[in-house]
Amino acid sequence: MLDLRLLEPCSLQSSLAACADPQVLGAAPPTFKLPAVADLDGFQKAAVQMVKPAKGTTTLAFVFKHGVIVAADSRASMGNYISSQTVKKILEINRYLLGTMAGGAADCQFWQRNLGTRCRLHELANKRRISVAGASKLLANTLYSYRGMGLSMGTMIAGWDESGPGLYYVDSEGGRVEGKCFSVGSGSTYAYGVLDTGFRFDMTVDEAVELARRAIYHATFRDGASGGVASVYYVGPQGFKKMSGDDVGELHYKYYPVPEATVEAEMEDVTTS
Amino acid sequence: MARYDRAITVFSPDGHLFQVEYALEAVRKGNAAVGVRGIDTIVLGVEKKSTAKLQDARTVRKILKLDDHISLAFAGLTADARVLVNRARVECQSHRLTVEDPVTVEYITRFIAGLQQKFTQSGGVRPFGISTLIVGFDPYTKAPSLYQTDPSGTFSAWKANATGRNSNSVREFLEKNYTETSGMETVKLAVRALLEVVESGGKNIEIAVQTFDEGLRLLEEAEVEEIVAGIEAEKAAAEAAKKGPPRDT
Numbered sequence: 001m002l003d004l005r006l007l008e009p010c011s012l013q014s015s016l017a018a019c020a021d022p023q024v025l026g027a028a029p030p031t032f033k034l035p036a037v038a039d040l041d042g043f044q045k046a047a048v049q050m051v052k053p054a055k056g057t058t059t060l061a062f063v064f065k066h067g068v069i070v071a072a073d074s075r076a077s078m079g080n081y082i083s084s085q086t087v088k089k090i091l092e093i094n095r096y097l098l099g100t101m102a103g104g105a106a107d108c109q110f111w112q113r114n115l116g117t118r119c120r121l122h123e124l125a126n127k128r129r130i131s132v133a134g135a136s137k138l139l140a141n142t143l144y145s146y147r148g149m150g151l152s153m154g155t156m157i158a159g160w161d162e163s164g165p166g167l168y169y170v171d172s173e174g175g176r177v178e179g180k181c182f183s184v185g186s187g188s189t190y191a192y193g194v195l196d197t198g199f200r201f202d203m204t205v206d207e208a209v210e211l212a213r214r215a216i217y218h219a220t221f222r223d224g225a226s227g228g229v230a231s232v233y234y235v236g237p238q239g240f241k242k243m244s245g246d247d248v249g250e251l252h253y254k255y256y257p258v259p260e261a262t263v264e265a266e267m268e269d270v271t272t273s
Numbered sequence: 274m275a276r277y278d279r280a281i282t283v284f285s286p287d288g289h290l291f292q293v294e295y296a297l298e299a300v301r302k303g304n305a306a307v308g309v310r311g312i313d314t315i316v317l318g319v320e321k322k323s324t325a326k327l328q329d330a331r332t333v334r335k336i337l338k339l340d341d342h343i344s345l346a347f348a349g350l351t352a353d354a355r356v357l358v359n360r361a362r363v364e365c366q367s368h369r370l371t372v373e374d375p376v377t378v379e380y381i382t383r384f385i386a387g388l389q390q391k392f393t394q395s396g397g398v399r400p401f402g403i404s405t406l407i408v409g410f411d412p413y414t415k416a417p418s419l420y421q422t423d424p425s426g427t428f429s430a431w432k433a434n435a436t437g438r439n440s441n442s443v444r445e446f447l448e449k450n451y452t453e454t455s456g457m458e459t460v461k462l463a464v465r466a467l468l469e470v471v472e473s474g475g476k477n478i479e480i481a482v483q484t485f486d487e488g489l490r491l492l493e494e495a496e497v498e499e500i501v502a503g504i505e506a507e508k509a510a511a512e513a514a515k516k517g518p519p520r521d522t
Contacts, residue, residue, distance in 0.1 A: 122372070126380055134372030141371065162413060
């Protein structure tokens with residue numbers, strides 16, 4: 001059991017006071033305690049790993065002519081252990097606003113639920129729905145106020161408001177960016193490859209859903225931290241609608257069916273010999 | 274500090290908040306202000322007290338901009354208005370910052386009224402001695418709105434309203450003569466209403482026009498004189514028509 005008391009920083013006051021002490025001034029510069037372990041680097045790496053969860057996931061969202069598509073996988077991993085294959089990574093904030101989950105699951109769930117509450121209060125106070133820009137800004141401001149305290153979230157806020165489709169990326173560093181296409185998580189690079197190749201602004205809804213599904217599938221194929229079920233949502237003027245939820249294993253054989261002939265031929269060889 | 278805990282606004286045995294009512298008295302002593310909502314134009318008019326010779330008239334403003342699309346006129350204590358308007362201006366920008374949207378007229382009215390109410394239920398403070406007329410256009414629907422708040426913190430929307438000195442007479446006039454107007458007709462209606470209680474002349478009236486495209490525009494003294502002259506002429510013509518042709522003896 002690691003003794004983490006050694007990681008407690010010396011209080012700033014005491015070290016400043018020590019500096020001001022005329023006896024100390026001119027003596028050795030202020031020091032901090034090092035952990036009493038043999039392998040300092042390894043210890044530091046382990047500590048960072050523990051505190052900062054990797055965003056092992058693939059989520060994506062893009063804006064096209066008819067609205068916004070949001071898609072995600074459903075795998076949760078704790079290091080090499082797959083803790084769940086059925087995590088709901090697309091969170092329904094309200095009928096026309098969706099959020100995605102990447103990073104700390106609890107952080108995403110709690111703060112997006114909180115966002116839903118604040119959006120509802122805005123509606124009640126102002127007799128009109130909050131815009132996607134406004135909702136994402138509320139979340140970003142909340143996260144900024146917790147900056148440096150260990151929240152881990154890389155979330156996309158997608159929705160439809162009076163000015164049409166909206167998509168924002170908000171993260172736990174306090175950043176907020178508007179965009180037409182985002183992918184977040186360890187599998188995002190693979191998803192981007194498929195997305196950027198197949199994207200056309202004037203796709204039909206079905207084409208867009210299929211593109212998103214493929215992008216998630218390819219990401220789960222190559223990225224170990226992504227897998228499970230590929231969920232695809234569509235957000236239009238009427239609000240959001242879940243379009244599909246397919247097991248990526250089944251999707252693999254759908255996209256790349258194993259030709260039956262070869263197998264049967266092998267079996268025939270065996271029986272006749 | 275304990276000394277500032279004592280509430281100034283407390284209920285009387287028969288349910289009145291006297292401080293609020295006294296504040297309304299202060300409003301009644303203030304210069305008249307009128308607001309008229311048209312289809313595409315909203316007009317604010319205030320009675321201008323004659324400025325002293327050495328005073329710079331430009332610094333005595335009773336019609337104030339809260340944001341590009343919202344303006345406010347008030348009757349009552351000018352200093353109180355300044356404080357309230359500053360808070361409202363900050364809130365307009367804060368709203369733009371947090372939700373990336375300009376405020377609606379209703380929102381900022383609710384904010385100002387909420388602030389006025391807070392000062393009737395806090396320790397060591399007195400209510401604001403002003404009633405405000407808040408006008409503006411909804412940034413998305415472009416619908417014009419006119420709201421009034423008072424020292425108690427209540428607010429409501431109006432088609433046309435007046436506050437300050439002789440506001441009852443002005444309101445009566447508006448009730449009798451209000452129709453849906455647009456453009457210059459709305460301005461004339463506001464001026465005619467003000468002239469009921471203010472001495473005639475461009476020097477004594479300040480008019481501001483709020484449109485969706487141009488925002489707030491303060492009319493020049495010359496323009497106001499022209500409108501007033503036009504109204505006087507119409508009045509004279511109406512009088513003459515009533516009297517009939519001169520009788521021959």
